Every structure is written in C-alpha cells, then in structure tokens.
Amino acid sequence: MSILSVENLNLKIGPTKILEDVSFELNEGRILAITGESGSGKSMTALSIIQLQPKNANLGGKIFFRDQEITKKNEFELCKIRGAKIGMIFQEPMTALNPVKTVGDQISETIVLHSEKNKTSADSETLKILERVGLKPAIDVFKRYPHELSGGQRQRVVIGIAIALKPSIIIADEPTTALDVTTQSQILALLKKLVKEDNISMILITHDLAVVANMADQIAVMQNGKIVEIEETQKLFKSMKHKYTRSLFAASEHLVELPIIDTNTDPLLSIKNVTCKYRLARTKVFSKSDYFTAVSDVSFDIKNGERVGLVGESGCGKSTLTRAILGLEPIFEGKINVDDVNILNAKASIRKNIQVVFQDPYGSFNPRHRVSTLIKEPFYLIKGSIDTKKIENKIEQVLEDVGLSAADKNKYIHEFSGGQRQRIAIARALIIKPKLVIFDEAVSALDVTVRAQILDLIAELAAEYGLTYLFISHDLSVIRSITDRCLVMKNGKIIEQGLTKKVLEQPKNRYTKNLIDAVPKLPNFQMEL
Amino acid sequence: MKNGSLIFGALLSVLVIIAAGVSFLWVPFDITQLSIPDKLQTPNKIHWLGTDHFGRDILSMIMIGARTSLAVALLAVGIGFSIGVPLGLAAAARKNSLIDEVIMRTNDLIFAFPSLVIAILITALFGAGAMNAIIAIGIFNIPVFARVSRGAALSLWQKEFILAARVSGKSDFLISAEHILPNIANLLIVQGTIQFSLGILAEAGLSYVGLGTQPPIPSWGRMLADAQTMVSFAPHLAIIPGTAIIVTVLGLNLMGDGLRDILDPRVRKSRE
Numbered sequence: 001m002s003i004l005s006v007e008n009l010n011l012k013i014g015p016t017k018i019l020e021d022v023s024f025e026l027n028e029g030r031i032l033a034i035t036g037e038s039g040s041g042k043s044m045t046a047l048s049i050i051q052l053q054p055k056n057a058n059l060g061g062k063i064f065f066r067d068q069e070i071t072k073k074n075e076f077e078l079c080k081i082r083g084a085k086i087g088m089i090f091q092e093p094m095t096a097l098n099p100v101k102t103v104g105d106q107i108s109e110t111i112v113l114h115s116e117k118n119k120t121s122a123d124s125e126t127l128k129i130l131e132r133v134g135l136k137p138a139i140d141v142f143k144r145y146p147h148e149l150s151g152g153q154r155q156r157v158v159i160g161i162a163i164a165l166k167p168s169i170i171i172a173d174e175p176t177t178a179l180d181v182t183t184q185s186q187i188l189a190l191l192k193k194l195v196k197e198d199n200i201s202m203i204l205i206t207h208d209l210a211v212v213a214n215m216a217d218q219i220a221v222m223q224n225g226k227i228v229e230i231e232e233t234q235k236l237f238k239s240m241k242h243k244y245t246r247s248l249f250a251a252s253e254h255l256v257e258l259p260i261i262d263t264n265t266d267p268l269l270s271i272k273n274v275t276c277k278y279r280l281a282r283t284k285v286f287s288k289s290d291y292f293t294a295v296s297d298v299s300f301d302i303k304n305g306e307r308v309g310l311v312g313e314s315g316c317g318k319s320t321l322t323r324a325i326l327g328l329e330p331i332f333e334g335k336i337n338v339d340d341v342n343i344l345n346a347k348a349s350i351r352k353n354i355q356v357v358f359q360d361p362y363g364s365f366n367p368r369h370r371v372s373t374l375i376k377e378p379f380y381l382i383k384g385s386i387d388t389k390k391i392e393n394k395i396e397q398v399l400e401d402v403g404l405s406a407a408d409k410n411k412y413i414h415e416f417s418g419g420q421r422q423r424i425a426i427a428r429a430l431i432i433k434p435k436l437v438i439f440d441e442a443v444s445a446l447d448v449t450v451r452a453q454i455l456d457l458i459a460e461l462a463a464e465y466g467l468t469y470l471f472i473s474h475d476l477s478v479i480r481s482i483t484d485r486c487l488v489m490k491n492g493k494i495i496e497q498g499l500t501k502k503v504l505e506q507p508k509n510r511y512t513k514n515l516i517d518a519v520p521k522l523p524n525f526q527m528e529l
Numbered sequence: 530m531k532n533g534s535l536i537f538g539a540l541l542s543v544l545v546i547i548a549a550g551v552s553f554l555w556v557p558f559d560i561t562q563l564s565i566p567d568k569l570q571t572p573n574k575i576h577w578l579g580t581d582h583f584g585r586d587i588l589s590m591i592m593i594g595a596r597t598s599l600a601v602a603l604l605a606v607g608i609g610f611s612i613g614v615p616l617g618l619a620a621a622a623r624k625n626s627l628i629d630e631v632i633m634r635t636n637d638l639i640f641a642f643p644s645l646v647i648a649i650l651i652t653a654l655f656g657a658g659a660m661n662a663i664i665a666i667g668i669f670n671i672p673v674f675a676r677v678s679r680g681a682a683l684s685l686w687q688k689e690f691i692l693a694a695r696v697s698g699k700s701d702f703l704i705s706a707e708h709i710l711p712n713i714a715n716l717l718i719v720q721g722t723i724q725f726s727l728g729i730l731a732e733a734g735l736s737y738v739g740l741g742t743q744p745p746i747p748s749w750g751r752m753l754a755d756a757q758t759m760v761s762f763a764p765h766l767a768i769i770p771g772t773a774i775i776v777t778v779l780g781l782n783l784m785g786d787g788l789r790d791i792l793d794p795r796v797r798k799s800r801e
Binding site for chain 1: 688689690692693694695696697698699707708711712
C-alpha cells in the first residue's frame, strides 16, 4: 500500500524551474532512494514533502501522506506531521543538534513535545532509543553534549531523534556524506536495520550510487529537476534505460589511464622521521601544556615522475602532513627535503618546486580578483624579471591546457561551476611548472561525472607535463584510478605502503582491509544478463 | 522598500554635508558680527532659525557647526582607521604571538577607560581645542577598528586561498594587503559610518563641556551649552542644535545599517 504519493510536483523559485513534474509513490516499509548530482533537485524534493521549501518558492502539484493532502495543510497541522509522522535526518549531524543541550535531553524533548508522556517516562524511553542506535552505555551517553561525541555517534543521535516518535516515513538527506567510509557503512547498516524492524518507509537521498545500490528497494534518478528513471533497484541496474543513468554509472566506475613512467630516478621529495605536534590548551594555570601528536615518525620518498596516493580517514594527520610538506607547518622532529634542500624556511627558488590544489572549489580563490590575477600568483616565487607579455601568454596557455578558454582570464571566480573552478585551481598549480603537485582531496567536493572529467584531466596533464604528484584522498576508488603507489595513514602513522594495486587488492594490515571492505560497492548486475 | 533606511539615511547625511559645504562659500549672516538689538529672536522671515543671545544668526552657526562636526569626526575616524586596521591585521597575521597579545591587550586597556575621562585628561594636559578633541576621539576609534579587522581577518586566514598565497611564497604583509583587506572592506566601511556618527556625538559632548572646539568657532555642542541658561525663555536655542545632532547621527546610523545589508555577502547572495 502506498503511504506517500507525490503527483506532478512543480517548484519554481522566481523564473527558475527547480522541480518539474516529479511523481513517485512510496510503499510501506520500503526504501526509496533518490539520486542525482548536485542541483538536480533531490534535496528540494525532500524539503517539499515536509513543506519546508524556501518561502519564496512557488509549489504546484499534490502530495498525499496516507489520505491527507499535505500541500493544503496550515502550519499548525504540518507541525503535527513533521517529526511525529515524517522524520528527517540531515547531512551534517553537528548543526542538526543543539550544542548547549545534552543529547539525551534533545531526544526526550522531542518525545515530550509530540506525545502525552511526562519527562520521566520520556527519559526512560530515550535510554532505550540510545541503546537501539548503538550508543552504549546509554546512561553515560545520555548526559553528553554533542561536541563530546564523534561524527558517527552524533549521526546516531540524530537517527535516534528521528525514530523516537515511531514515524511512518523517514527522509534521510545525504545521511553519511559527511562521515568516513568505515563509519558510513556502520550508519547505513544501522539505518537499514531500524527501518526494517519498525516497518518504517524511508526516502534516502544521496549522490553516491554505490550507497544506493546496497540500501534501496527502489531508485529514482534525477537530473535537472526531473525524474529521468524510476525503477526497482535490481531492474534499474540491469536495464539502465536512460542515458543519464548509464553515464552516472560509468562515471562512478571511471578508470583513467596513467602514462607509464621510469621510476629509477632520484627522490624528489624525501620525508624522514617527521613528527608534528600541536600544543593543547592548558588544563591548569601552572601545569605544563600537553601536546597532541598529529603526525608521528613518518618517512617516505617520492621519486621524480611518481604518482603517490595518501589514504586515510579524517583526523589521521593527512592535512598536517600536507602543510608540513608545503613548508607551512613547523615540524617537531625530522626532515622534509625537496631536491635535497630542507623545505621549511626555504627560499623561493626551492619553494617554486611545489604547488597545491585544495579540496574546496569555493574557498580556494579570493572572490575579489579576476582569474588572471588568481592564477598568476605563483609567479611571485620566480624572482627576476619576466615580462608581462610572457606571463599573459602563459596564463592563456595554461587555461587552455586545463580545458578552459583563454578568454576566461578576465572573468571573476563566481562565474564558474565547481568543476571549472577546480580546473582553475589546477591551472594555478601548474602555471610555473612545479616539480611536485599536491592534490589535497582535490576531487572530493565534486559530482561523479565532473570528478571523472577532472581525473581524466589530471592523467592527461601527467603525460603532458610529466607531473609528479601526491594525491591525498579518503576515497579509495580515486586513489586506485590515479596513483601508482599508495600510503595508508592512521593516527599519524603510515601503516601500510606499496604499489596501489597490491595494497588495495591484497592488503596486509587489518585497518586497510576494513577500510577497503567498508567502501560501498556497485553491484555487477550486468554480468547476470 | 528594500533599501528604505539606506536611502533615507543617505539623504539626511547628504543634507548635512551640503550645509557644511555651502558654509565655506556663503552663509546667510556673518556670525562674527554681534548685533545685540536682534538678540533672541524666534524663527522668522529674516532669521530662518532665529538668533542667539548675541544676535547671531542660528542658521549660519548651524551650517558652520556642521563643518566643524564633520571635520572633527572624519579626522578622528581617519586616525582610528589608519592605525587600528593595520594593528588588527598584524595581530591576525601573527595569531597568539607576543605581538597579537600586546596589541589586543593594549586595546583592552583603552576600551576599559571611560572615553570622556581620557578626553578630559588629554585636553587638560595639552589644552582645550578642536585638534586635541580629534586626537582624543581618534584614540578611542583605534581599538574598535583593530578588533573588527582582527576578527574578520582571523576567519579569512583559515581560507584555502590564503594557504595558496602562502604556498606562492607571499609574506604575511603582502597577503594582508592583497587578500585580506579587500575582503574585509565592506565590514570596515559599515563600521566607519557608525564610528563617524559616534565621533559627531563625542565632539558635541566635548564641546558641551568646553573641551572641544573653542569660541568663536561655532560648534553644536558649544551652542547647546550656551543655550542651557536660557532654555526656559528661548527653547529654540537648544532645540535647533539638538535637532541638528540627532538628524546627523540618525542619518549616518541608518546609512550604516543599510550599507551593511547591501554589502553583507550573505544578504547579497540571497538577492541574486
């Protein structure tokens, strides 16, 4: 029986169409996944169902929850449905929780608010819920504040709040996108178990096809505000009727071809016994302050022409190590040499050998400068006179190399999409032809199809420029496709290293094994045909 | 209307600026000429805003007073801006270092003193006068600008484009000038208009207690002080300069609020 039915949903903000004729049905106890790239309208669909679309939006169409038409209800009636009948789980658990209240109070508050129960019985129910979402011992967790829990634990609390009122439907909007892979697989398993136990229907919104494949009974693929394909999971993967579904699938499986290199060369970057420590805040006025060791005793070399990957989950020390290599972070012990010269406080003539591409395509550029000013910044490292004409030529050349046009140099950064911005970031890193480029999660913020294009571009440039790079990522599939050798980092230490293929196929360390197993995999349904 | 407060505030501010500007070229009556027979007239056809106890034309005095007020406030904000912003940027660039501590704790120290008392101290030491009033008000603007720019700069220092600039080997000074300053300009403009209106109030306050602009140069605060003894039989002597102060400060504050709404990137984004 259908519990939720959406009929010809249309949504406009100003003249822009956000959703166009979105229709689907959700049956009791089933999981419907809505997938698509950013801007496809998947989150807006979810928000429209609970009538939380932006105030200036113009909504058309009908939404039935059981027999009730939701779009016709007033705010007071909607409040009774939201939370109690339709629960919501958001992407970022830290912002979804109130930082000044204990997690127990936040769950029991929801119960008191929506039911007749008093505080004491709500509290005892909260304890049961905490145990169900796997937060044990519940008594202990009850009194904690959100900042005392890890990201995964916080997301468990948010799930607890969502199931507290035994809703009929849960809408989960990218519930695991902000989490590490190992945590992600635990949270997904928990969600699946809970909805089956309580016979809750779920709408799971995610950009990750692999997550969808392992969770959903039914999948809707969205593009530009329209549902282009909606089908039972197995059938969808077998047939893939729509072109867009096929391209999404291909992009997530994307492999690039790296040019072959000669590895018998001298090390370009050599890291010897590097330890980085942070001073922690003093707990007592006169006590000595403690240190937090972010990177501990790390050693490795990168040879000329090598493409090396660095894998690890958040907090493993990747970022600190990156900054240390860039010479931006003081090193407690050890040495980082580039071409046999220590990088810390090195002269411009040495520093010009390393450039970096960051993760966030939005935060990587000063919004007040034009593209030409932005990408010529590294020229500051080259002392001596280079005439402006030459620099202008180089700017145009490098823009064309990364797949943009020379005319783009006069534009401002907000005129570009995320993928184009990442191309500009690569252009900035390559313009002075550095020997080593560090890609710090450079494709993590991008959609799958754009990610595939950027990976292709990197492979192309690797051939053209003879790039040596260190690719830092939490995403094993990216590491697999774009590096020759990889290092696995955990708690500030390198725990495994070797040829990428070997490490990913025959991991020796247990942590690496867990990491690989936790990655959601796309099913190979096509083989069954 | 969306920008109602901005437009209204700007109109009031422009009115005051025009009055001050015109006073350089022309005023209805010469205020250095006393004319006792014309004293204490209420507003009439010849003297639009009446005359004071020496028979001087109040409209002329208000116009010249506007000039004094604006000049003092502008210079004082200028002092605060040109010293405070570099200090704030330096503190942000060297976060948690000794320089940061020294700059910010000195700021705290200045903040902790009642501003009027310090102004009185300065004028008592160096003599009363417009110049010393400017310096006194200016000193109190320094920590305001230093704090605002440090706070805004700190969050910018975490941005990746700053990291990219550091990778390009740019010095902290160059990064502050090239990347940080243009990005906090909005904030400083808004803070500047608010400090400007506070400066006008401070000038009026100092002149009122006789430590600001000295006679015979007219000043709104001075006029209020003179009106004090005559307020029972010639209330317009107090009402008119009081209104002038209110209009100017209100205009600048409204303009500051409006500017903040327009220049705040979050607000601007939602309008696009």
